[in-house]
Amino acid sequence: MADIKPQVYKDTRPAEYFDQFHERARTRDPDAIYEVVRAALTPVAMGLYRTRAIGTGNVPSEGPVLLAPNHFSQMDHFFAGVYLRRKIRFMAKSQLFGPPGLTWIYRHGGVFPIRRGHADIEAFRTVEAIFERGGAVLVYAEGGRSRSGGLGRPRPGIGKIALESGVPVVPIAIHGSGSVRKWKKLAFPKVTVQYGEPITFPVDPRPDRKQQMAASNTIFDQVKSMYAALEEKGRRAVKRDLGEQPSAAAEPSPR
Numbered sequence: 001m002a003d004i005k006p007q008v009y010k011d012t013r014p015a016e017y018f019d020q021f022h023e024r025a026r027t028r029d030p031d032a033i034y035e036v037v038r039a040a041l042t043p044v045a046m047g048l049y050r051t052r053a054i055g056t057g058n059v060p061s062e063g064p065v066l067l068a069p070n071h072f073s074q075m076d077h078f079f080a081g082v083y084l085r086r087k088i089r090f091m092a093k094s095q096l097f098g099p100p101g102l103t104w105i106y107r108h109g110g111v112f113p114i115r116r117g118h119a120d121i122e123a124f125r126t127v128e129a130i131f132e133r134g135g136a137v138l139v140y141a142e143g144g145r146s147r148s149g150g151l152g153r154p155r156p157g158i159g160k161i162a163l164e165s166g167v168p169v170v171p172i173a174i175h176g177s178g179s180v181r182k183w184k185k186l187a188f189p190k191v192t193v194q195y196g197e198p199i200t201f202p203v204d205p206r207p208d209r210k211q212q213m214a215a216s217n218t219i220f221d222q223v224k225s226m227y228a229a230l231e232e233k234g235r236r237a238v239k240r241d242l243g244e245q246p247s248a249a250a251e252p253s254p255r
Helices: 015-027 032-048 076-081 100-109 121-132 156-165 177-185 209-233 235-241
Strands: 052-054 065-069 088-093 111-114 136-138 169-175 192-195
Touching: 015 100, 015 111, 015 121, 032 076, 032 100, 052 235, 065 076, 065 156, 065 209, 076 088, 076 136, 076 169, 088 121, 100 111, 111 121, 121 136, 121 156, 156 209, 169 209, 192 209, 192 235, 209 235
Parallel strands: 052 192, 065 136, 065 169, 088 111, 088 136
Antiparallel strands: 169 192
């Protein structure tokens, strides 16, 4: 996990700066820039990183859904979405918002911020608004990138969303992306994305932290189980165990 910049744990900009991004995310779907970025990065994901997906049928084709992957690389957004028909909305750390070009892409491409180092209720309100519009939201179960080389620990946020919304939660194991930064040495890891069976929780409008963590652990236990199988067996064996064709490497579904 070398070459990762040091963490900045608190965004000192005022909360009002991020209102513009939340307002757009709550009221508008991603526009054409989503397709442009996807078209540009699909050859990278599928070609250089040989990304393949397992269990895409576990992601509901419509209606609100919460996608809960592990997180090693800033490419995980693209790995997680490249095989899905749906346009995914991504919760991302607020420090990514600032540089004009990238911020414009995030704003138009379905990314919204969570203000790092603060109890950011606005981010959760944005998730709720997207669910009300029938959208799919991706929130990293660990809250940020793992910097240890292995899976991290889940944070309560994913459990809070799952309990308060009651929407299906799809645990996702992204295997191989921890070595993405080795591209600088012309080494491109093989990435596998496995979508688990959806999990649903009874709605609890005010779960306490203990309840949030319990739900987060339930979700992340599934992520860990899938990740361990990919690590131990490889994706061909996992696909075979699930009854999928081992050689299946279908093109991403058109939108």
